Amino acid sequence: MKRKIGITETLFRDAHQSLLATRLKLEDMLSVAEMIDQVGYYSVEMWGGATFDTCLRYLNEDPWERLRVLRKRLPNTKLQMLLRGQNLLAYRQYPDDVVDTFVAKSVENGIDIIRIFDALNDTRNLERAIKAAKKAGAHAQASVVYTVSPVHDIQGYVKTAQELAQMGADSICIKDMAGILTPAVARELITQLRKAVDLPIHLHSHSTCGLASMTYWEAIQAGADVVDTAISALALGTSQPPTESLVKALQDTEYDTGLDLALLAEINSKIKAVLGGYQSPRISVNTEVLVSQIPGGMLSNLRAQLEQQKLSHKYQEILQEVPRVRRELGYPPLVTPMSQIVGTQAVLNVVTGERYKIKTKEIKDYVKGLYGRPPVPIEPEMQKKIIGDEQPITGRPADRLSPGMEAARAEIKDLAASDEDVLSYILFPDYARQFFMNRK
Numbered sequence: 001m002k003r004k005i006g007i008t009e010t011l012f013r014d015a016h017q018s019l020l021a022t023r024l025k026l027e028d029m030l031s032v033a034e035m036i037d038q039v040g041y042y043s044v045e046m047w048g049g050a051t052f053d054t055c056l057r058y059l060n061e062d063p064w065e066r067l068r069v070l071r072k073r074l075p076n077t078k079l080q081m082l083l084r085g086q087n088l089l090a091y092r093q094y095p096d097d098v099v100d101t102f103v104a105k106s107v108e109n110g111i112d113i114i115r116i117f118d119a120l121n122d123t124r125n126l127e128r129a130i131k132a133a134k135k136a137g138a139h140a141q142a143s144v145v146y147t148v149s150p151v152h153d154i155q156g157y158v159k160t161a162q163e164l165a166q167m168g169a170d171s172i173c174i175k176d177m178a179g180i181l182t183p184a185v186a187r188e189l190i191t192q193l194r195k196a197v198d199l200p201i202h203l204h205s206h207s208t209c210g211l212a213s214m215t216y217w218e219a220i221q222a223g224a225d226v227v228d229t230a231i232s233a234l235a236l237g238t239s240q241p242p243t244e245s246l247v248k249a250l251q252d253t254e255y256d257t258g259l260d261l262a263l264l265a266e267i268n269s270k271i272k273a274v275l276g277g278y279q280s281p282r283i284s285v286n287t288e289v290l291v292s293q294i295p296g297g298m299l300s301n302l303r304a305q306l307e308q309q310k311l312s313h314k315y316q317e318i319l320q321e322v323p324r325v326r327r328e329l330g331y332p333p334l335v336t337p338m339s340q341i342v343g344t345q346a347v348l349n350v351v352t353g354e355r356y357k358i359k360t361k362e363i364k365d366y367v368k369g370l371y372g373r374p375p376v377p378i379e380p381e382m383q384k385k386i387i388g389d390e391q392p393i394t395g396r397p398a399d400r401l402s403p404g405m406e407a408a409r410a411e412i413k414d415l416a417a418s419d420e421d422v423l424s425y426i427l428f429p430d431y432a433r434q435f436f437m438n439r440k
Contacts, residue, residue: 006042006226015230019281022054033073048081056431071110078112085118095401103132117143122372142169147333179206183218190222237283321346330374
């Protein structure tokens with residue numbers, strides 16, 4: 001029996017976020033947008049993640065206008081975004097009214113599918129966004145963040161997926177941000193999910209350590225419905241497996257995608273032509289991630305920052321410190337914002353020469369429970385070292401937050417021309433304000 005596999009193309013979001021520091025400009029996306037609309041992808045991921053702040057901070061682009069323009073150029077293709085649950089597109093939690101408004105405006109401006117995740121797999125941090133997405137008429141895709149630790153196992157991931165299904169999720173995505181999901185584990189995980197959850201299963205991975213293509217093949221055979229790939233000019237390395245290669249591998253099998261390789265080749269040729277204006281991405285296999293579990297983008301940023309501070313000689317020591325800090329913090333998955341929180345603390349521990357001599361505000365907030373529940377409770381001694389005698393909260397963190405939309409409107413005043421502008425300001429106040437002033 002034939003089972004057509006869907007392909008989510010990541011060119012406009014994760015591919016360039018992983019390889020080009022999210023710097024791909026809208027004008028270059030438009031050079032291939034109409035052709036991409038002809039391919040027949042399941043969806044095109046083109047918003048969310050780091051694209052929003054990069055538009056404001058570096059590209060002098062309005063992220064909302066990018067969404068609207070691409071919506072017009074891709075009328076036949078579902079547009080997809082990545083949302084960090086209650087954190088939206090930033091690094092802290094936001095009140096429910098802000099989440100509701102952001103999701104509604106995202107859908108109003110053109111988003112069809114919202115992939116929602118929480119760095120801790122704390123389902124309480126996904127529920128509001130799931131319900132908001134469904135209310136707005138979007139497809140709510142809830143993610144299970146994959147990681148490896150002594151406290152994470154297939155049974156736990158299946159339980160999380162079941163909770164998300166009960167919240168109303170329309171599909172489940174296994175989000176392997178570090179590219180460490182092995183083929184054998186993928187087969188077992190997808191098999192168990194198929195038995196436990198009556199929803200489409202999507203798989204997202206990265207080619208960082210060279211496993212992803214093999215993992216996709218096993219996952220597809222086990223029942224995965226959709227996988228994420230990138231057009232080959234921006235594939236591999238810390239990006240996704242190449243679209244064309246997977247399409248060819250599945251061609252004339254029971255999983256045939258039905259996508260046109262000749263059209264994909266033409267798209268790839270055009271993207272190659274515009275990439276000359278960007279710094280060439282470094283494509284390599286990095287097996288360090290199998291131990292550190294640090295996503296590829298974070299590894300490259302860490303290396304660059306250490307070079308700037310003339311601390312490159314500390315790199316290996318920091319890589320060894322990251323798993324240690326992660327263990328002490330209850331094994332959080334290393335995805336935004338936890339990858340940054342754990343990584344920064346590891347750097348401070350090594351550079352100062354005294355572990356936890358300096359503690360960031362973010363790590364204190366995490367231990368206080370302001371990001372959600374850690375996978376396992378933090379040891380009392382470590383908790384005391386970081387936050388003293390203060391007791392962590394146990395409830396849903398966002399329940400402590402006051403409504404934010406009206407207060408933000410009052411702050412930004414007439415610099416904001418729309419609710420979309422107000423939301424930009426809430427998420428990234430400094431970058432948004434400067435953008436609005438330049439626009440005026």
